[in-house]
C-alpha cells in the first residue's frame with residue numbers, strides 16, 4: 001500500500017508536465033531580437049528568412065489598414081509558396097495578422113510574384129503589400145546552396161546559423177526597406 005501511494009505521487013506530476021508543454025523550438029533570444037520574433041519561432045518551429053519576411057509583411061499590412069488582427073482581417077497571399085522553404089512565409093503572415101487556416105481567413109494563390117493583400121473587414125479598407133527588391137534579394141540569397149535537396153527543417157549547424165542570421169537581418173530592416181504598400185477600396 002505504501003509502495004502504491006509513492007508511485008502515484010511520483011508519476012502523476014511527471015505525466016501532467018509532459019502533456020501540457022508546447023513543442024520547444026531551437027531558438028535562443030539575442031539582445032537585438034524584437035519581442036515578436038519568439039512568437040513567430042514558437043509557431044513555426046525554426047528561425048528562417050521566409051517566415052520572418054511573412055511576419056514583417058503581415059504586420060505592415062495589418063497596421064496599414066488599421067486592423068486589430070484575428071477577427072477583423074481577410075488575408076490573401078500570392079506567390080510561389082507551394083512548399084517550404086518559400087511556403088514558410090505563410091506561417092509568418094498568420095502569426096502577424098491573426099488571419100489563419102483555422103478561421104478560413106487566410107488564403108493562398110499560386111503566382112510568380114509575392115503579394116499580400118490585407119482587408120479590414122470592418123472598414124472595407126484593403127492594402128496590397130509587396131516585398132521590396134532588397135527583401136527579395138535576401139530571400140533569394142539562401143535558396144541555391146541551402147537545403148536545396150533536403151527541403152526543410154533542421155539542416156547542418158552552419159546552414160541553420162546562416163539562415164538565422166539572414167532572418168535577423170530581415171527582422172531588423174526598416175518598414176520602407178521591407179515592403180511597398182498600396183491602399184484601395186473594393187469597387188475602386
Ligand SMILES: [Zn+2]
Pocket residue numbers: 044046048051084085088152
Ligand atoms: Zn520554415
